[in-house]
Amino acid sequence: MRMLFTIIPVLLLTAACHREGGSVTVLETLKVDGPSTTRVRLSDGVNAVWSAGDKVSVFFNGGENEQWNYTGADGSAKGTISHEGSAWRVGNGRFTALYPYDSGASISGDVISATLPAVQEYVPSSYGWALMVSSTEDASLHFEYASAFVRLTLVGTSKVKRLTLKGNNGEALAGPATVDISGNSPVAAYGSGTTQEISVGTGDAVLATVSADGTDFWFGLLPVTFTKGFTITVTLESGSEEEYYVSGPVSLQAGVAFCVHGRLFGFETLTFEFVKKASSFSPLLPATGSLSTSNGTHSYDSGHGAYSLTFHPAYDSAWYGYGFYDHAEYGRALLLGRKGAWIKLPVLSGYALYEAEYEAGSTSGHPYLSDNSSDPANHMLTSQVGDTTPGTNYSVTLDNPVAGKQYYLVVGSGNLLMRKLILRYIKK
Numbered sequence: 001m002r003m004l005f006t007i008i009p010v011l012l013l014t015a016a017c018h019r020e021g022g023s024v025t026v027l028e029t030l031k032v033d034g035p036s037t038t039r040v041r042l043s044d045g046v047n048a049v050w051s052a053g054d055k056v057s058v059f060f061n062g063g064e065n066e067q068w069n070y071t072g073a074d075g076s077a078k079g080t081i082s083h084e085g086s087a088w089r090v091g092n093g094r095f096t097a098l099y100p101y102d103s104g105a106s107i108s109g110d111v112i113s114a115t116l117p118a119v120q121e122y123v124p125s126s127y128g129w130a131l132m133v134s135s136t137e138d139a140s141l142h143f144e145y146a147s148a149f150v151r152l153t154l155v156g157t158s159k160v161k162r163l164t165l166k167g168n169n170g171e172a173l174a175g176p177a178t179v180d181i182s183g184n185s186p187v188a189a190y191g192s193g194t195t196q197e198i199s200v201g202t203g204d205a206v207l208a209t210v211s212a213d214g215t216d217f218w219f220g221l222l223p224v225t226f227t228k229g230f231t232i233t234v235t236l237e238s239g240s241e242e243e244y245y246v247s248g249p250v251s252l253q254a255g256v257a258f259c260v261h262g263r264l265f266g267f268e269t270l271t272f273e274f275v276k277k278a279s280s281f282s283p284l285l286p287a288t289g290s291l292s293t294s295n296g297t298h299s300y301d302s303g304h305g306a307y308s309l310t311f312h313p314a315y316d317s318a319w320y321g322y323g324f325y326d327h328a329e330y331g332r333a334l335l336l337g338r339k340g341a342w343i344k345l346p347v348l349s350g351y352a353l354y355e356a357e358y359e360a361g362s363t364s365g366h367p368y369l370s371d372n373s374s375d376p377a378n379h380m381l382t383s384q385v386g387d388t389t390p391g392t393n394y395s396v397t398l399d400n401p402v403a404g405k406q407y408y409l410v411v412g413s414g415n416l417l418m419r420k421l422i423l424r425y426i427k428k
Contacts, residue, residue, distance in 0.1 A: 049075045055101035056081050056141075059112075061093040065105050068097075081141075096181065097141045099132040110182035113191075118174040120200050120220060122207040127151075127218035128200060133179055133186045146179045146188040148252035150219040151259045152232055152244065156210045158427070159237035162203035165219050166196060168228035168248065173198045173221050188222045188254065206237055218257075226250040232260065240269050240424070268351055270307055272421045309421070310344035311336065312376075334418045340377040342370070342410040343421075351425035352401035356409050358421045360388035364414025369396050369407055376408035384412040391419075401426055 054070035058081075072079015098105055098112055105114040112133065121128030131147035150165060167173065176191035200217055201207045208215055219232075229248030235241050244262045252258060336343065345353060356369060364387065372379030382396040396409075409421075 049077050050079050051075070054099070057098040057101045057105045057114075058083075059096045059098075059107045062096070062107050062109070065103070065107075067101050067103075092137070094135060094137050095139075095141065097134045097143070098179070099143060100129070110180060112179040112181065114177055114179065116174045116177050116190075116222070118195050118198055119202060120198060122200050122217065124208065125216065127220050129220040131177075131179070131188060131220065131222070133181055135181050144186055145255035146186040146222070147220050148223045148254055149257035150221070150230070150232075150252070151257045152217045152219075152234075153214045153259065153261045154210045154217065154234070155212060155214045155261075155263050157212065159206045159209045160201075160215075160217070160234055161206055161237055162199055162201040162235040163207075163217050163219075164197055164199040164233045164235075165221075165230060166233075167224070167226045167230050168245075169226065170196050171224050171226055171230075172196060173224070177222060186254070190222060190224075203235055214261075221252065223252050223254050225252070238268060268348055268425045268427070270346060270423045270425075272309060272423075273419075307346035307348070309346070312342050312344065334421075336365075336411055336416045336418070339411055339413045341416075342376045342408045345407050345409060345423060347404060347406055348425050350403060351427055352403040352405065353398065353407045353423060354401045354426045355395050355397045355424040356407075356421065357393055357395035357424070359391065359393050359419040361390055361417035361419050362415060363387050363390065365416025365418075366412035366414060367396060367409050367416055368412055369398060370410050371402075371405055371407050373406055373408075376410050380410075381407075390417075 050070050050072055052070065052074040056068045056070070058066045058068045060066070067084040068081040069084060070079060071082045096107060096112065098114060102114045105112060107113070114131070116131070117129060127149060129147075130145065130149070132143040133146050134141040134143045136142065152163065154160070165173065172190040172194035173196055175194035177194075178189055178191060180187045180189075198219055198221060200219060208217075226246075226248045229246045229250055231246070232244045233241050234244070244260060246260055250258065345356070347353075353369075356367075358367070366384040366386065368380050368384045369382045370376040370379045371381055381398060385394045385396060388394055398407075
């Protein structure tokens with residue numbers, strides 16, 4: 001499903017870097033604070049606080065990448081970080097810091113090189129990844145955002161396993177990057193070898209159950225212009241997906257979150273496979289599942305329990321023309337024809353049929369959806385599919401799906417040959 005949402009920019013305040021002189025000392029800790037925004041993690045709206053376990057890359061005078069760990073109070077806006085090894089003895093010089101810690105990060109002059117992850121962590125009420133930098137000549141690091149954010153707020157009741165974000169024009173989103181800290185504010189840019197998709201979660205486990213009041217999901221990325229907008233795909237626990245499409249151009253800025261709001265409908269999907277190799281045309285022979293006959297119609301079950309398809313021949317044709325046909329190139333497929341023949345589609349309790357998608361096995365058929373039980377062929381709810389290319393998927397979609405309503409897939413003209421039928425239902 002594709003939906004268009006208005007983009008609302010929310011300004012996340014940043015803090016300027018402090019550059020002051022220092023003296024020779026033995027350092028056990030460095031003081032840290034962050035911009036007045038997010039994570040470290042979010043608290044009370046957009047206030048940044050530090051969390052136990054946060055790690056920082058620190059370079060002294062352009063030297064080696066050293067790991068420093070947050071040792072302050074969990075949930076505090078300010079705190080301290082301690083060197084992973086022994087205490088440092090340092091003289092005059094500059095500390096340059098990168099959050100989060102990146103073992104492969106390096107610095108050359110005023111340019112930090114790092115790698116941006118393609119898979120980010122889900123953190124409730126916050127983001128799982130952000131890029132911040134600081135440069136100072138004293139023992140206090142004041143971080144500033146080099147990354148931007150996209151926040152998706154979903155309303156509903158479904159369980160989410162994964163979210164992905166892609167630019168609609170193939171923009172870089174993860175991989176090698178640089179941050180130039182020579183100016184008053186950091187300037188981040190993608191390098192070569194980047195990927196064009198970032199995700200929150202891996203899909204192996206449920207991230208969160210969306211609430212009726214709204215649940216936030218954050219993406220961290222560098223400032224970028226999506227010339228044709230971007231698309232967020234949400235994968236639910238059931239395995240179904242919902243898409244949220246934002247038109248472009250969209251320009252993201254460091255320290256600024258663009259917010260997208262949407263309703264998570266929740267899908268159930270029934271897939272009927274008709275492809276199976278056989279030696280000859282066999283009318284009414286099931287490819288898989290079982291077949292039963294009553295009152296001139298035939299019901300086909302493909303492993304969905306109570307949910308089956310019921311076929312009815314065309315009223316004006318002596319040749320009923322429905323069954324399974326062995327196509328020379330595409331294998332066995334369901335042949336439904338001619339004009340006026342229809343399939344009675346399953347009704348799912350609590351759901352409304354939203355879309356019927358099929359893989360074409362012929363160039364004609366031109367199906368549409370109907371809700372007229374007495375004469376489905378004479379009530380067209382959707383436009384007809386035009387001429388098709390065998391092996392390609394096509395779909396018909398309802399603008400106003402109704403829960404519990406009976407729908408029919410009707411042949412508009414010619415003969416409809418299908419290898420697969422996918423029915424998608426929206427939770428109501």
